[in-house]
Structure formats: structure tokens, C-alpha cells
Amino acid sequence: MNLSSSFLNPVMVLTFTTSSANNTRSRGSFIGCLEDLQIDYQAILPLDIPHHESSPVELGCNRTEWCHSQPCSQRGLCVDLWATFRCDCTRPYEGQTCSHEYPAGTFGLEDSSSFASFTIADNPGANFNVSFFIRTLKPSGLVLQISNGTDPCLTVYLKSGQLQIATSSANAVTFSEHLADGRRYLVTLTFQGGRVHASHSDRDVELGQLAVLPLVAGFEVYVGGLPHQDHVSTWGGYFKGCLQDFQLNNHRMEFFPTQAENYSLPQQVYVGQTTNLAPGCISDDTCKSGPCHNGGTCTITWNDFSCSCPANFTGKTCEERVWCASDPCPKATSCVDVPAGYVCLANATFHGNAAIEFTTNASVTRALNSLHLDFKTRDEDAILLWATEEVDSLQIAIQNSTLLVDIRSGNSIEGVSFLSQTPIADGTWHRVSLSMEEPSVVSSRWLAHLDGSVNVTLQGNAGNLDFLKNNVLIVLAENFTGCLGHVNIGGVYLPFTGQLSYPQPEQFLQSSRGHIQLGCTGADVCASSPCLNAGTCEDLFNSFRCACSAGWEGPLCESNIDDCKSSPCVHGDCVDSVADFQCDCFRGYIGKKCNINVDDCMRHQCLNGGTCVDGVYSYSCKCPAQYSGPRCESPSPATCVRQDQVNLDDP
Template sequence: EFISATFSNENSSSSASFIITDEPGTKFVISFFMRTLKADGFLLQLSHGVDPYLTIYLTSSMISIKTKTMLKNSSINFADGIKRLIEIRFDEAWVTVTESDVVLLDYLLSPLKIQTFDIVHLGQDPIDSAAGGGPFKGCLQDVRLNNVQLEFYPLKMENYSSPLDVYKSKTLVNVIKECISDDSCMTAPCQNGGNCTVTWNDFECKCPKAYAGRTCEEKVWCEPDPCLAGSHCQNLPGGYECYANATFQGDYHPVVYTGNMLITRDLISISMDFKTRDLDAVLLQANNGADSVWFVIHNSHLRFRLYSGNSVEALTLSSNINISDGRWHSVMITMVEPFRMSSRWIMIIDGDSNTTSPVTAGNLNFLQSNVNIILSSNFTGCLGVIRIGGIYLPYFNQKFFTYNEQFVRVTSPITQIGCFGTEVCSSNPCQNNGTCEDLFDIYQCHCIAGWEGIRCEFNIDDCMSSLCIHGNCSDLVDGYECSCDLGYTGRNCENNINDCVNHECRNNGTCIDGINSYFCSCANQFTGRYCEWFHPPVKCGESFSCKHGGLCIDGMWGANCTCQPGFTGIRCEEEVNECDSNPCQNGGTCQNLLNKFACICGANYAGEKCELDRGKKADPVPLLAITVPVVCGSVLLIVIALIFVVLTARKKRQTEGTYNPSQQEVAGARLEMDSVLKVPPEERLI
């Protein structure tokens, strides 16, 4: 990146000049990067000797181009501290100014020609430093005339050679290397203990809580909050006011105000915020001899009556909307032509013009002093900010008054600061996620979609409007669902299902859709439900025969063919295409044969349907899959053998030393008596 140059650092006098050593002629481009916060300043000038013929400077943050005969300005703010690329292209007398390829100026000026030994001046007019908006303050970088650079400071990098030619003959005066900011905090601009931080050629102040503004010059009166609990502080130029709401319970102890003898402004309006359910009440009244003002609620509507000035007839205004609904309302009553001695008055409720008086009356200046202004007589509800002629009527005494002009309360302080009716929403009366709104001693539930009722207790029957045209309606919360009759579909069962989509009409029969059914309109020579029979019926052998070995059978609707495998059609004339089901896998080609198919497989596949991959080895049988069954079988055999041995041994012990004739007879064994009982020798000698 080429080295920037800073002009007018710390408001010093800076300038630069270069001598042109080539001859750009009448077609040339001047380009540069610029960064500045100064709205006016001299940028560049071309001169032939001491005779300038082109000057470029900033005027009110816009680039201005001046030739000997013409002046033209661009249309963008450049004094914003952002680094911008400017290009000014001259083509004979036509000039185009662009900023980052966005065209800002495209205009015809007087023709120019740059010659050898002409001089380029930068930063300050060489003759009159105040010319062209005064010296330029900011940074310039990579200034070029065509592709020749006006180099302020060369890049000092090892083995680096600039790709651009440069004008070497130059003069620099107080031009600082790199883009350097002023020490903007040197003069300690931040007041009231603010901390200064330098930004580029500017500063920022971090102010204490009680101050604000660019230099912390503005006192924030509401920091810390000087107002009493239940009120909020409003900053004003030079001071503050404490605003609050007040609750009145319909007693006969109104609040009385009077002017402080310092009010000099014309009192041309009354404004008030209030919330009530009263049908009739006095909001404000006052009289001074023949002059009087009366502002009341009557039959839930606002009424205003004024006698003032030389008017004989009373000026009256009445609202045409119900204001006794427990909601906050804002009303402004003001003169239409406040600078006239007598004017019509207008009533504005909640921002909308409500009514204008047909007659005229004077202002409210009779309230400036020595007049009791009575507020809230027999009124139940809440009052907010009240002003007469823009002067606030406070509910409690304020330690500091911003303005000298005041209405002073002469009765005892208001005890209920804030708007407090009966706590009607604390019990959460609204069901089913309804929202409770406090309307002063009464509530109103705002139900979510699908519910209704005073407490949102009823599910709205969305089926009441019979939305399901051909079906039964089931009510849902905030919706419904239709169970359609057979043959219908759609959100409201409004669409007849097209049963002809998959019809079975044959022999060019036309399908006609019905309700959950269809019928076939047959051509002249066919009949039957699906137009499958000839009409009139034909018999086998006469004019009808079955092809491809099909068996012809006569029936009540005429001849019918039972086809051999592989054929179909009325006469078995069509061969069944076995390839319609795409049986061949892995890109195999299907060849249709009679009642079968054959797959021609690719080189890597085999099988009846090319389902076998030749290159894929069969999965080896895991050792575990063999070992586990063998081991389990061996263990089972050992267990069986052990059981057999145990049972045999037990049985043998039970029969040992006993005689069992049946066993001897079956086995044909002979009992050797001499082995059982030996006869004494003397007994054998007979």
C-alpha cells in the first residue's frame, strides 16, 4: 500500500507541488484516495505557470470542479472521515467524476489540455491560502495523473520496484508521512468532568451520569431521579418536571390551582389525560367575572363550554365518542387561530380531530392570575398530565421549577399518587390464556383465537356456519375438521373425488365420474360394466375366434377367450410384455420372451435378474458363528450323558440283592441253586 500524506496536521499550513514532465494532453484521469472531516478545503490545482486552469476543491462536503469558465459540483458528502477513492476523468471537454465506480457527475465543461512543465498544487492554493475553501485538512494517498504517481514518500522496501512512473520534481511543505490524527483532546473539550478520547481528527466525550451532549455541556436533570415515588422525571431545556397520575374517588374535595402572577404567555389550549367509568363528572372549571371555562363529562361524552373575550354566545364543543369506558384517553382543546383575538376552537381526542366549534371565542388569559381553577369535582377515576397553555398543573410541590410561569396548587396535597382502582385482574379471571385489561373497577378479557365469553370460557363453535359441504364437522379450538362423505375431499369436503383416475373402461369406453363411483359409456359395438363384451353378442366360430391357442367359450354375453400363458386381449391377440415391471436389476437389459423374460447383464453382474455382483466376494463365515453353536452343542450332550449316568446308577442301587422272577423269565436265565444255597455233604449222600 502506498504511503499516505497528512495535510494541515494540528492546523499547520501544508502544501505540495509537482512538475509535470510528460504531456497528458486533453484526455487524462486524476485519481486519489481521500479522507477528511473538513467540509471545505483545497484539493488540487493545475496551472500553466502562475495561470491556473483547473481547480478541484471541497465545498459543503461536495467535490467542486472549476475551470476558467465553468463550475460544477458533485452530489455526495465526502467529509465523513471515510477513506474514499475519487476518480476524475477528462475526455476533451467531457468530465466524469466517480467514487468507487459510482458516477457522481457527468457533465460538459470547457476543454482542457495538460502540457509539459505544468504544475500540480495540492493541499493549499499557492497564491491565496483562503481560496477554494481554505487549506485541505486530512489525508491523501496514491495521487495519480493517468498512470504516473504524484509520490509524497517512496516505499522503502528491499528489492521493491514501483510498477508506476513518478513525477520526481516535487516540493513538500509540512506534509507529514502517514495518515496522522490531530490530538483533538489537547484543548480539553469535555466539560463537567467528562473523559476525552481521541478519534481520527475528532474526539468523543464520556460524560458523567448527570451530563450529556457532545462536550457534556447539557445537564441531565433527571439523573439522579429528583421526583417523588409514583412519578417520573422529564428532562426539559434548563430543568425538569415531575409527571404523575392521580386517583380520585368521587368525593367533593377538588384540587384547586391558581396562577403565580408570573404567567405572561397567551393561554390558548387545555390538554388532559384521564381514565374513568363516570357517566357524569366535572373535570375542570373556572370563572372570572363574565369569562368562564367548563370542561365536563356528560352522558359519557366530553363537553367543553367557554365564555371569553367579547363573545356573547358561549362557545361549546361536544365529543361524539364514548369516553366512559375505563380506558386512558388524551384530549386537547385548542384555538384554531391562536394569534387572533377571537377564534374557533377544536377538540382532538386520542390524536383524532373530533369536532370544531361553529362560533368563535377568545383565549384563556383570564386564568393567568387570581382565579381558582377547580380540578376533579365529584370525579371517580384517574387523571394524568394536565396543562393549560402548555403549563403543567403538578399534583405535588416540586423543589426546582424549570420555568417561572407556574400554576400553584392551593389545596392540600393529593394523597393517592398513581392510578389505583379496585384490583380486578389479580385473581386472573380470564380463562384459556385470555388477557385481563383493568378498566378501572371493572375488567375486560381479551380472548385468544377460538374462545369467547366474558371470561373466555366458551370455545367458539366453528361448525356453526356449516362449513363442511359434503361431510360432518368436528369443532376444534380456533378451527374445525371435516369428515368427508365417501367420494369427497378438500378442506370443506367441497371437491368430488375423480373416480375416473384409475378407471377400467375398455375398448375406448368413456369414463363418467359419479359420487364415489363411475360408469363407462361404451362405443356402439361394446357393452357391459366395463365395455368388455361385444354388442350384439357373438358366438365362437362364427365371427369370433381366439388367437395364439386361446380357448373360446360361449356365455350369456357372447364369446369369451381364455388365453394361453403369455397372451392377453379380447381375442388373446396381445402378447404380455414381461418386461413392463422392469425386473432386471443393476442396469441389466430386459428381453421379452413368451410368458417369461431374460435379463442381459453387464460384465460385473449375473443371476436371473442380474442381482449377483461378480466382483463382490461372499462374506466369510465368522469364526464366532461356528464356534458358538459347536460349544453349545457339546455342553448339551455332556449334560444329557451325565443325567443318563446318574439315573442308571440310582436305578441299579434300588434293585441290588432282590429277586425278580419276571426278569429271569424274560432273559431265560437259570438260577443255580447251588450258588444260592449249598447243601451239606451229608444230605447229598442218599
């Protein structure tokens, strides 16, 4: 039989019967349109084919674009099958339109002991896979155990937030992804040929060799825990969180048989027994114990909580008071919150002999491995800070207008030292920060950061500054005239507002007080308006600098800048003005700098076809052969071309 068709006009939709389809390789019926059908070169017309209500043949070629309306929910993929459609669903969704979500189970709700158990009904053998969705905040707990009735064959459990896979005959292998962060993860464990692979978030990792006893019908599967509490403690206790769409070789372990109207359980499913298992993914009532203090409002955030704190409290449970919210500091100071308290900070002005001394109280327990100090001075030699105890010492000073740092502490004999390359006695603010490169060791290198420079590694080694905690005297601003700003050692401030009492246990206390003037105020050097010609006076602490307006220079902006100094006039004489110049151009030139030659041909024309050639304050005419004269105005018997120049001063 010869069957052919050509594409003319669509005439019918043809569907083979089931008995005919069984004779095809695909065992499926054809669904679609045929046109100009011929059998043994005989045209088969639509009227020749019997059609009735039960006939698989319809006239015309009308069809529905099934996927156009996007019938598949939850990111399911729609497949158009001509007469209908199919949704390829993503886990954990199922059903004709992916609208059914496989129910999750909540284990350990309100810290109960929960587990589910199933019996394997087939023989998976030694090559199989286990997959599930997991969501938890508890870093340890039993996820899965398969037992032959007496001993565990395979155990999957969480330890430090990572999955461990163990058998009775081998050490556990670890899946290093951290899963205990409260988010939902799909994890697949594949056991093949004595090796185990793990996949998560499209990432497949081979975990190593792990021989597993072949699984056979009758083995017990425990999820989330075991019947006896003392047996589960070996694996980190009961699992707490949510597990969903648990599968063994694509056989689902159904925690809660669904009764959805448009969905029926597939045949490949295990229905087991559950204990203390709650349907859905439910959080503990984490707010029932009232964890938020000081009037904070508790909000449940799935097995955790958050506290909305009043304005003057902060922390996980609103336990930490925000002291600065109540504005406790006096005027001219700024409030800074510190652990368990606050400190009122202000710049201070020192005049030569007004040193200030500090000692630490007995409650400073932190390691003192850093120092920060702000200063402003014109002193070329002065002590900013120093302290000493037996062989340990600390000094920050100004030497020959440069910054000097010297630290000798710990078991290091050499200590560390630093001398800045740039002068800092310029009356502007400078900031120095010092820190140990390795604060956990007894002695290490130190890093220095001055103003905006990169960190500089100091020469030598030294320990931390913990010797200051031994009631050692810390002296600031000895023989120093200038201003100090924020000063802290190990993050503990040395405030100049020493008369105030602070609540925090860790403090540096003033042991003696010289004359301190809060704020940074030197002599009012700009009061007399020393800068002339609209210059701006900049206070540099007991000195000033003038920022001159355009056209002026000098210490007081007293000198008019000679704008003619660079000889800007190309063809002319320069006349200086304020921030400008004028050029008196020579004849024949124009422009700001007299650098443009006037085109004299613009206002003068040559006669009788002559060509004008521009000069400097002149022009000339290049005449045809039969004409001559300055403008080619005269006939000429000569045969040569003449060019006569006309000076514009000529009559």
C-alpha cells in the same frame, strides 16, 4: 512444416526462447505441457530434445497452483501465470503481493496550513482524469488546483461537504455526494470532450459541461492548499484531513517517496514538494484541550472526540446533568429528565371540586405547538383542561361521555374542534395527543391521536398555544372526578408535585392548589370480593367489572351458562354442568354428542357367507341364494337372495 500433438502421456514442459517468442503475434513465450509432439509426422521424443541446466525444457508435467495459497493481500486478485503468479491490486495497494500501501498524507494537522505542489512533465491535454482517496470532517477547503503559472485552469474544492469543480471560464459544477463524514472515499473525475464525470462507490454521474484549458508540461499542480494563504480563502481555506494515492492520468503524485525493500517507485510518478504534510492518516490530539466536563474521560476518534461521562452527566462534552440518576424525587413519583433539569411525575386523583391552576414562568421560550394528556374517569361531563386570553382559548372536556377538543388561537377565526366517536367515560385510562400539522406557520390544521387510533385531522385551522406564555391561567380538573396522568404542553410538563423546586428554566408553575391526592385511587370497589364463582374483579375507578371463569356469566358471575342451550346432543338428552355438558345417548349411539352410530356388525356375524348390514341398534344379514334366516343359518331351496333384520332386543 506440419506440427501436431495428441493427448497421450505428458512428457515435457517446453518454453520457447526470447528470440523465438519475438516471431509470434503475442511476443510471448509458450509455457505449459506438450504431449505426443510430432513435426512433419515424425514423433519428437523427449530424449531427442537437448536439455540441461539452462534448457527451457523439463521432463514431466509438474506445476504449482500458485493462487491456492492466496498470496495476494488486501483483496488483491491472484492470476496464475503457470511458472509464477501476478497480483492485480486494488487501490491504494501495490507490490508483488499487494502488501505495500501507497502512503497517505495528513493535511492541516493541528490546524496547520499544509499543501503539496507538483509540476506536470507531459502533455495531458484537455481529456484527462484525476483520482484520489479523501477523508475529512471539514466541509470546506481546497483539494486540487492546476495553474498555468499565472491563473488557475482547474480548481476542485469542498463546499458544504460536496465537491465543486470550477474553471476560470465557467461556473462550477457540483458532485452532490456528501464526503465530509470522516470516512475514506475514492473519487475519480474524468474530463472528456468538454464534459466532466464523477465516480464514487461504483456510481458514475455526469456532472455537466465544463470546458477545461488543455494541460501541458510545466503546469503547476497544488494539492490541499496554495503557497499564499490569502489566495486559498476563496476556495474555503486549506484542506484538513487525509489525501491518498493522488493520480493525474495514472501518474501518481507521490507525497512521500517510499523506501520499502520489496517495492520500487514506478516510472510514472510525480515527486513534488510538500509543506507541513504529515505521513500517514493522523488525527489531531482532540483531547488536549480537555473538552470533557464534569469528570468525563476523553477518547480521540480521528479529528473528533467522544466523552465517557459519569452516571449523572450526559451530552457531547458531559455538560448536561442527568438529574434523575441521583434519585431526587419523593416516593410514589417517577423522575423524568428534561433539558437542564428534571420533573417528578405522578398520577393524581381529583374529587369534583379540586381544580388545579398553572401559569408559565417567563423563561418558556419554545413554541407551544403540541399538547398531551392522560386521564381516567367515569364522569359523563367534565372539564379536563381549559385556558383563555381575550380571543384565544383552549378547551379539552368530556361531553356526553365523548372527548371534546376546541382550540381557537392565532389569526384564525374558525379554530379547530374534535368530538370523539367512541365513549371515553368508562373508568379506563385514555391518552389524547394534539399537535400542529405545520408548526412553522401562523395557522394550520391540527392532528389528534386518541389512544391507539390513527391521527385524525381536526376540522378548521388554528395557531399555536403561545398565548399560554402570557401568564395565562391554565385550569385542570374543574368539576372532574377521576385521575389525571402526564400532562405537558409543548413538551413542558405540568406536574402535580407543585411543592418541589426544579432547576430547569422552562416550567409551568402551580398558582393555586386544590385537594390533590397523588396516585390514582378511587373507592376500593373490589374489597368485598363481589365476583362469585372464582370470577376476577377489575377496578374501573369507582366501579368494577367481573371477568368470569369458564362456565359462568352475569354481572357478578352468578349464573351458570346453559351449555345445553345450543342442543349439542344429536341423538340423546343433554344434561348441563359447569362449563360442560353430558349427553344421555339413545340406544344405538355413542360419543360426546351421541353422533356416532354403534356398528352392530362388530359383535355379530352372518353365517354361510352372508353379508352383515348395520342398522340403528340392529343389523341384518344379506344371505346367499341357498340360505335364509336372520343369520343365514337355514338352507333354502329358494333361488332369490333374502335379507332378514335382527333386532338386538329380540330373543
